[in-house]
Amino acid sequence: MLYIYAILGGIHFVTFKTLTFTLLLIILTATSCSIFTGSVKTNGNALAKITFDLEMLNDEGLYGPPDGLRSLDYRFCIPKNERYKNEVMQIDPGIKIYNGSGSIQSCNEDQYLCIGNTHQKDFKQILLKLAALDYVKKIDEMIWE
Numbered sequence: 122m123l124y125i126y127a128i129l130g131g132i133h134f135v136t137f138k139t140l141t142f143t144l145l146l147i148i149l150t151a152t153s154c155s156i157f158t159g160s161v162k163t164n165g166n167a168l169a170k171i172t173f174d175l176e177m178l179n180d181e182g183l184y185g186p187p188d189g190l191r192s193l194d195y196r197f198c199i200p201k202n203e204r205y206k207n208e209v210m211q212i213d214p215g216i217k218i219y220n221g222s223g224s225i226q227s228c229n230e231d232q233y234l235c236i237g238n239t240h241q242k243d244f245k246q247i248l249l250k251l252a253a254l255d256y257v258k259k260i261d262e263m264i265w266e
Contacts, residue, residue, distance in 0.1 A: 182239030
């Protein structure tokens with residue numbers, strides 16, 4: 122089949138294959154836009170898991186008055202699973218991981234307590250990657266008592 126259409130005063134002949142390819146390209150473009158929107162939502166969901174304000178931290182991961190800057194420790198629980206533990210350590214090599222049983226930080230006995238620190242390069246990206254993990258439910262500021 123041959124289709125005819127006019128653009129800017131000119132007449133163009135299009136085969137069925139060309140028309141099909143054009144439609145497929147349009148569909149793929151629209152799909153990729155929705156995929157991109159989905160990843161933005163994931164980042165928003167990850168950000169919602171972080172219970173402290175990232176905006177209070179400077180580029181070095183520090184907060185407070187200029188003459189008293191300090192880093193922020195954060196904590197979260199993960200299931201006791203070696204794969205999860207290794208994945209967390211790969212994202213944040215400086216993280217400390219402890220058995221959660223008996224912890225005052227509300228991890229169950231079948232969970233690890235993970236404690237990290239914001240005074241490191243790319244700390245915001247690290248926190249977002251950790252929060253994006255399905256098995257990380259929330260990331261809180263660590264309050265030392």
